[in-house]
Amino acid sequence: MSTDSSNPQQQQSTQFPQSRMRRLRYNPAVRQLCQHTRLHAGSLILPLFVRSGTAIRNEISSMPGQFQLSLDQLADEARAVQDLGIGGIILFGIPASKDSQGTAALHDNGIVQQAITAIKDVTPDLLVMTDICMCEYTDHGHCGILHDKMGVMDVDNDATLSLLGKQAVSHAQQGADIIAPSGMMDGMVQAIRSALDQASFQHIPIMSYSAKYNSAYYGPFRDAAESAPQFGDRRSYQMDPRALADQAIREVQLDLQEGADMVMVKPALAYLDIITRVRQAFPGVPLAAYNVSGEYSMVKAAAANGWIDETAVVDETLLAMHRAGADILLTYWARDVAQRLQ
Ligand code: PBG
Ligand code: ZN
Numbered sequence: 323m324s325t326d327s328s329n330p331q332q333q334q335s336t337q338f339p340q341s342r343m344r345r346l347r348y349n350p351a352v353r354q355l356c357q358h359t360r361l362h363a364g365s366l367i368l369p370l371f372v373r374s375g376t377a378i379r380n381e382i383s384s385m386p387g388q389f390q391l392s393l394d395q396l397a398d399e400a401r402a403v404q405d406l407g408i409g410g411i412i413l414f415g416i417p418a419s420k421d422s423q424g425t426a427a428l429h430d431n432g433i434v435q436q437a438i439t440a441i442k443d444v445t446p447d448l449l450v451m452t453d454i455c456m457c458e459y460t461d462h463g464h465c466g467i468l469h470d471k472m473g474v475m476d477v478d479n480d481a482t483l484s485l486l487g488k489q490a491v492s493h494a495q496q497g498a499d500i501i502a503p504s505g506m507m508d509g510m511v512q513a514i515r516s517a518l519d520q521a522s523f524q525h526i527p528i529m530s531y532s533a534k535y536n537s538a539y540y541g542p543f544r545d546a547a548e549s550a551p552q553f554g555d556r557r558s559y560q561m562d563p564r565a566l567a568d569q570a571i572r573e574v575q576l577d578l579q580e581g582a583d584m585v586m587v588k589p590a591l592a593y594l595d596i597i598t599r600v601r602q603a604f605p606g607v608p609l610a611a612y613n614v615s616g617e618y619s620m621v622k623a624a625a626a627n628g629w630i631d632e633t634a635v636v637d638e639t640l641l642a643m644h645r646a647g648a649d650i651l652l653t654y655w656a657r658d659v660a661q662r663l664q
């Protein structure tokens with residue numbers, strides 16, 4: 323029998339009333355049988371913000387329910403995350419001091435380095451990813467060190483690469499399981515891969531923020547990580563939302579050639595088309611989507627006003643990201659979702 327749907331005879335034979343799509347959803351058991359996309363705690367990564375001090379649990383005003391945590395609080399959080407079966411965490415650090423070179427990113431007793439140790443002390447099996455970027459550590463808030471490019475201050479791509487390599491090695495030394503560079507520097511994956519390999523961390527995977535767009539959806543994160551650029555913006559390194567969608571494919575391809583093991587599209591909700599294209603172009607590559615801070619804050623604000631049902635909207639949104647093609651979701655809702663799935 324022909325399976326060609328352009329065959330009019332077949333089309334005719336499968337029309338109403340012989341065909342009734344509602345048979346596939348007529349009761350809960352049939353609906354359950356026909357579900358394809360599912361949420362799993364083990365596919366979720368929870369972003370966490372760590373800062374120095376003790377007993378600090380600063381709620382981020384633009385991200386209700388998310389906190390800047392001191393190391394002791396972070397350890398408690400790690401236990402809870404592990405008990406919920408969440409796939410892992412990704413760490414962002416707020417250092418005690420910043421400078422133009424972001425040197426606090428490289429200290430073996432830096433805030434993220436201490437956080438990795440603190441977490442591995444209490445939950446050695448919990449997957450710990452670390453964000454590799456300079457913007458949390460530079461006083462100017464850019465993702466690399468600056469140089470003067472014909473009268474304009476810009477991020478010096480190549481000079482930043484060696485710093486990213488050093489930051490990655492220092493995180494791996496403390497026990498980071500996956501290294502996640504987010505700065506959109508050209509060559510960053512290659513530089514980090516060779517730095518890790520030279521330091522005998524050949525086994526540590528890189529999840530690259532390969533297709534990261536210049537996005538207004540990062541606003542609340544910059545409050546949380548205290549990493550807003552002090553002048554200008556990130557348009558010269560993050561992707562332009564107006565660019566050809568295939569530019570994202572080139573970004574991913576280059577990162578894979580440089581040695582990325584997993585790739586990411588970010589943000590998620592306004593870039594579901596990009597998630598699908600990357601999934602189709604690279605079927606064998608683990609693909610993550612970052613459900614970013616602004617996506618979280620919008621839903622929280624609407625829910626606080628009683629305008630939408632938060633849990634229903636969250637499930638629907640995260641399902642869409644999986645259905646678009648993402649295997650792994652970085653989301654501030656990881657705890658809530660995992661709790662619900664239990
Ligand atoms: C750092 C970084 C950012 C995010 C993750 N890593 C912010 C930025 O690029 O300004 C955003 C995450 C979010 O909005 O939740 N480069
Ligand atoms: Zn950055």
